[in-house]
Amino acid sequence: MSTRSRLATVVATAVALLVLSAAAGLAFIYSGLYNVAASSKDNPVIAWMLHRTYEASLHRHGGKDLPPADLMSLENVRAGARMYDSTCALCHGAPDRPLSAVGQGIEPAAPQLLAASRRNNPPLMFWVIKHGVNMTAMPSFGKTQSDATIWQLAAFLYNGRGITKDRYDTLKSGAN
Ligand code: HEC
Numbered sequence: 784m785s786t787r788s789r790l791a792t793v794v795a796t797a798v799a800l801l802v803l804s805a806a807a808g809l810a811f812i813y814s815g816l817y818n819v820a821a822s823s824k825d826n827p828v829i830a831w832m833l834h835r836t837y838e839a840s841l842h843r844h845g846g847k848d849l850p851p852a853d854l855m856s857l858e859n860v861r862a863g864a865r866m867y868d869s870t871c872a873l874c875h876g877a878p879d880r881p882l883s884a885v886g887q888g889i890e891p892a893a894p895q896l897l898a899a900s901r902r903n904n905p906p907l908m909f910w911v912i913k914h915g916v917n918m919t920a921m922p923s924f925g926k927t928q929s930d931a932t933i934w935q936l937a938a939f940l941y942n943g944r945g946i947t948k949d950r951y952d953t954l955k956s957g958a959n
Pocket residue numbers: 834837866867870871872873874875885889891892893894896908911912916919920921922924936
């Protein structure tokens with residue numbers, strides 16, 4: 784066989800394989816075989832793919848915004864605590880309170896942002912809160928909230944790691 788016709792065979796095989804895998808992909812999508820129900824855990828392979836994609840995307844896109852100089856002021860932490868309690872706790876939980884029906888129903892579940900083991904790096908948290916996470920229940924708050932409000936949330940998340948119920952209640956009610 785000449786080099787030329789060998790090359791033609793290789794190209795034809797590659798094209799046939801591409802068409803076949805596209806057809807198989809479409810057949811899978813339209814078959815309905817994949818179960819999208821949120822009532823059971825995500826398929827571990829899909830969950831791993833989504834989570835790794837999220838982490839890599841966060842580290843590539845996030846962390847570039849500069850926090851305000853008074854980021855960790857008590858005023859900012861308090862404002863963040865109030866907003867967290869009214870808007871985030873339903874999914875992310877609050878100390879000694881059962882998780883809401885929404886929080887229990889979403890899949891993947893939202894991480895417990897106030898756990899003592901969290902890092903809650905403020906510029907990274909700022910990016911997630913502002914832009915949200917595609918294909919999960921995490922909303923983009925940049926659509927409705929100012930950057931200042933989002934930095935206050937990031938300040939509270941950093942300050943509130945491992946927070947007790949008493950301190951949480953004090954902060955959100957505006958006392959010291
Ligand atoms: C409707 C449910 C829901 C609400 C309300 C919600 N979140 Fe989330 N949030 C999620 C989910 C689900 C994830 C996990 C996304 C994933 O799996 O990548 C998440 C992820 C995050 C993360 C990233 C955590 C990490 O480990 O990287 C931050 C930060 C965050 N949310 C902050 C907030 C803040 C602050 C609010 C309130 C202003 C809020 N969220 C409101 C569902 C919610």
